[in-house]
Amino acid sequence: MTGYEALEGVIDNVEVPLLQARGVRKAFGPTCALRQADVTVSAGEIVAVMGPSGSGKSTLLHCLAGILAPDEGEVVFSGRRVDRLNEEQRAALRRTDFGFVFQFGQLLGELSVVENVALPLLLNGVRRGKAMAIAREWLEMFDLADLALRRPHEVSGGQAQRVAIARAMATSPKIIFADEPTGSLDSAAGVTVLDSFTAVARSRGVAIVLVTHESRVAAYASRMIVVRDGVVTAPAAAEWSR
Amino acid sequence: MSVRLALLGLLGRQTSHGYRLKHRYDALMDPSGVVAPAQIYATLVRLERDGLVRQAGMDQESGPARRLYELTPLGHAEVDRWLTRPVEPAPHLQALLYTKVVLLILAGRRIEPFIDMQRETHLARMRELTGLRLSRDVATSVLAEYALYHLEADMRWLEAVASQVERLTKGVAGDDERGGRTS
Ligand SMILES: Nc1ncnc2c1ncn2[C@@H]1O[C@H](COP(=O)(O)OP(=O)(O)OP(=O)(O)O)[C@@H](O)[C@H]1O
Ligand SMILES: [Mg+2]
Numbered sequence: 001m002t003g004y005e006a007l008e009g010v011i012d013n014v015e016v017p018l019l020q021a022r023g024v025r026k027a028f029g030p031t032c033a034l035r036q037a038d039v040t041v042s043a044g045e046i047v048a049v050m051g052p053s054g055s056g057k058s059t060l061l062h063c064l065a066g067i068l069a070p071d072e073g074e075v076v077f078s079g080r081r082v083d084r085l086n087e088e089q090r091a092a093l094r095r096t097d098f099g100f101v102f103q104f105g106q107l108l109g110e111l112s113v114v115e116n117v118a119l120p121l122l123l124n125g126v127r128r129g130k131a132m133a134i135a136r137e138w139l140e141m142f143d144l145a146d147l148a149l150r151r152p153h154e155v156s157g158g159q160a161q162r163v164a165i166a167r168a169m170a171t172s173p174k175i176i177f178a179d180e181p182t183g184s185l186d187s188a189a190g191v192t193v194l195d196s197f198t199a200v201a202r203s204r205g206v207a208i209v210l211v212t213h214e215s216r217v218a219a220y221a222s223r224m225i226v227v228r229d230g231v232v233t234a235p236a237a238a239e240w241s242r
Numbered sequence: 243m244s245v246r247l248a249l250l251g252l253l254g255r256q257t258s259h260g261y262r263l264k265h266r267y268d269a270l271m272d273p274s275g276v277v278a279p280a281q282i283y284a285t286l287v288r289l290e291r292d293g294l295v296r297q298a299g300m301d302q303e304s305g306p307a308r309r310l311y312e313l314t315p316l317g318h319a320e321v322d323r324w325l326t327r328p329v330e331p332a333p334h335l336q337a338l339l340y341t342k343v344v345l346l347i348l349a350g351r352r353i354e355p356f357i358d359m360q361r362e363t364h365l366a367r368m369r370e371l372t373g374l375r376l377s378r379d380v381a382t383s384v385l386a387e388y389a390l391y392h393l394e395a396d397m398r399w400l401e402a403v404a405s406q407v408e409r410l411t412k413g414v415a416g417d418d419e420r421g422g423r424t425s
Contacts, residue, residue, distance in 0.1 A: 052404075187391075215398075216372075217395070219372045233358065
């Protein structure tokens with residue numbers, strides 16, 4: 001082992017956050033959606049983001065995930081300043097290291113379930129045969145193998161969300177950003193989705209930022225932050241800024 | 243009341259004695275185990291008096307001999323009737339939580355910090371329950387599910403109250419005035 005590799009090992013073992021936002025501010029015209037956001041996410045950790053409607057949860061998620069560029073502050077992912085990357089670089093980061101799950105309509109209707117899961121792999125340059133094989137493995141993991149050849153409109157809402165999660169996992173991201181992933185489901189279906197989502201993420205060491213207004217959903221996370229009027233008011237954030 | 247009905251329900255499944263019933267009751271209905279054995283025995287005596295259960299010999303299989311009980315036809319009818327009727331919706335108030343929130347609003351204090359604190363407390367418990375839910379033990383799993391939905395309801399109620407604090411504060415101040423001020 002070279003000295004450099006040894007040093008890297010040491011650095012890996014120190015609690016270096018996977019993702020860290022400092023003093024992030026984002027306004028839409030006159031509306032200041034996010035005022036002063038400090039957030040830290042460690043590798044493999046599941047963090048719930050709660051707060052009233054319109055408080056800035058989705059805006060925070062989009063800033064963390066490099067979908068929106070903050071007006072002020074910094075977002076650091078694995079030592080890289082996400083906020084300083086150009087649009088092309090951010091898109092590349094989103095494809096390789098990030099996964100996304102939203103509330104509705106994420107699957108492409110023209111593609112089968114397995115093709116939907118394979119899509120991000122294909123976009124990353126994985127050959128078709130290999131991408132389809134990997135996609136099938138992920139479907140298996142989420143108990144969806146039987147639905148592989150169906151179209152999205154031929155599966156239930158809960159199944160569609162599990163397909164979307166399988167797709168988010170397919171590129172083996174370090175972190176998944178989930179905005180109300182069970183928001184369109186009834187409680188029972190939501191619970192089934194979350195059971196498998198969080199179990200698979202934990203077993204693979206994938207971190208999740210989970211936006212939700214339901215405490216039942218937040219209870220799957222190991223930690224919670226609260227956004228109120230664009231301000232992150234988590235105990236964790238208070239600790240961090242000291 | 244609930245001990246009486248629970249014992250009837252348990253005896254509807256199989257003949258049993260007080261000692262085993264106490265264990266089944268604790269395991270299925272109330273893991274805190276606060277029901278005293280004496281209450282179980284006293285309830286059995288009352289059920290026998292009311293003609294809902296009767297003695298069915300002694301259990302001498304292991305340990306000391308214990309008196310076995312079984313349901314009478316009347317007892318079976320009672321259990322059936324009770325099990326197949328809906329439960330009267332009661333408010334299920336977390337009385338302390340409710341009282342606190344009303345007093346906070348009454349005092350004109352900000353309710354958000356309290357809600358944030360309560361959410362942390364509720365969530366800590368809900369995290370445990372989310373784990374317990376996956377238990378293979380039916381009673382543990384079902385009880386955890388029950389508690390989760392109720393804690394979720396508390397939180398929803400708190401959020402709903404928080405979003406109406408302004409209106410509620412006015413209402414409360416008005417009531418105080420009508421009731422006559424002391425200070
Ligand atoms: N693209 C946009 N253009 C203008 N205003 C926006 C935009 N996106 C969000 N906002 C505003 O920013 C504020 C925060 O919105 P955001 O979507 O982050 O809230 P949220 O906490 O996710 O709410 P919800 O729980 O309802 O999804 C709101 O006042 C919203 O109207
Ligand atoms: Mg939102």
